[in-house]
Amino acid sequence: MKERSIRVRVPATSANLGPGFDALGIACSLYNEMTLTLTESSGLEIRARGEGAPYIPSDERNIVWKSICYLLQRAGRVDEFRGAKIYMSNRIPLSRGLGSSATAIVAGLTAANALLDKPFSKQDLLQMATDIEGHPDNVAPAIYGGFTVNTVTDGIVECFSFLPRIFMRFVVMVPDFYLSTKSARQVLPAEVPMRDAVFNISHAAMMVAALARGSEQHLENAFSDALHQHYRAALIPGMFDVFAAAKKAGAYGAALSGAGPCLIAFVPEHRRCTEAVAAAMRDAFRAHDVEARPLHLRMDTKGAHILRRRSMPANK
Numbered sequence: 001m002k003e004r005s006i007r008v009r010v011p012a013t014s015a016n017l018g019p020g021f022d023a024l025g026i027a028c029s030l031y032n033e034m035t036l037t038l039t040e041s042s043g044l045e046i047r048a049r050g051e052g053a054p055y056i057p058s059d060e061r062n063i064v065w066k067s068i069c070y071l072l073q074r075a076g077r078v079d080e081f082r083g084a085k086i087y088m089s090n091r092i093p094l095s096r097g098l099g100s101s102a103t104a105i106v107a108g109l110t111a112a113n114a115l116l117d118k119p120f121s122k123q124d125l126l127q128m129a130t131d132i133e134g135h136p137d138n139v140a141p142a143i144y145g146g147f148t149v150n151t152v153t154d155g156i157v158e159c160f161s162f163l164p165r166i167f168m169r170f171v172v173m174v175p176d177f178y179l180s181t182k183s184a185r186q187v188l189p190a191e192v193p194m195r196d197a198v199f200n201i202s203h204a205a206m207m208v209a210a211l212a213r214g215s216e217q218h219l220e221n222a223f224s225d226a227l228h229q230h231y232r233a234a235l236i237p238g239m240f241d242v243f244a245a246a247k248k249a250g251a252y253g254a255a256l257s258g259a260g261p262c263l264i265a266f267v268p269e270h271r272r273c274t275e276a277v278a279a280a281m282r283d284a285f286r287a288h289d290v291e292a293r294p295l296h297l298r299m300d301t302k303g304a305h306i307l308r309r310r311s312m313p314a315n316k
């Protein structure tokens with residue numbers, strides 16, 4: 001019996017982009033990689049290095065393993081593979097709003113699907129990943145790459161992915177504190193006023209139109225939001241000042257990345273001002289006693305993919 005291993009690379013993601021709460025996302029050029037070997041015998045060997053490694057469970061609680069089990073169950077192959085070796089190499093900061101948990105889920109599903117010779121389509125993986133994560137806006141760009149628009153209708157997820165006709169760089173400021181998605185969702189109200197819902201529908205639609213048609217002018221106000229950022233501002237000191245500083249330094253706009261605490265600025269490629277935007281955002285954070293480091297990223301256009309495939313004897 002030969003054990004097969006596979007290595008996957010999955011991009012970081014930034015969800016919401018301001019008005020597109022739980023609906024819009026982008027994939028970014030920062031990656032986690034993982035090598036998976038499925039074994040006939042039970043037992044887990046999970047090793048992580050890089051970002052957040054000490055906090056990643058190396059037993060059955062591991063989200064990569066849970067996702068693999070979910071897929072094996074769906075494929076009816078749980079009896080064939082009772083254990084795994086999972087080696088993770090992580091560059092995406094943990095619990096900062098860059099989709100690290102989505103990356104883990106997508107890595108587990110993509111790698112296990114490939115090792116089973118792809119019984120599931122990307123759409124199937126998106127549905128499974130959303131069922132596990134609870135919302136699609138990080139897992140969709142992690143799977144498809146680019147800019148993604150998602151809907152969930154009667155539990156069924158749909159995703160439209162495209163590459164914007166506006167070339168942008170992203171400046172992501174990573175503050176020196178963690179924020180769990182759970183706590184950042186707990187501060188949100190169960191119901192919102194109609195005018196706020198209308199505000200977000202119109203701004204999210206404008207963003208999609210501006211990116212699809214390449215209208216810089218229509219992007220300038222499209223990052224505004226009334227559904228989640230105001231409620232979450234108390235959790236991220238200086239958030240709106242940092243947005244204003246980014247815009248003043250040349251960004252189209254800025255937003256809370258996912259549930260935060262990272263803040264992301266969308267910077268026109270042609271203005272060549274990412275350093276100035278990062279410095280302005282860092283200074284604005286400092287004025288509120290928050291230290292933050294910048295990540296200079298671009299859009300990932302590929303989504304999750306297999307890096308290489310190899311076979312090795314089981315006892316090596």
Ligand code: HSE
Pocket residue numbers: 015016021022023097099135137138181184185228258259
């Ligand atoms: N749309 C989600 C939220 C993203 O804002 O809570 C969390 O990663």
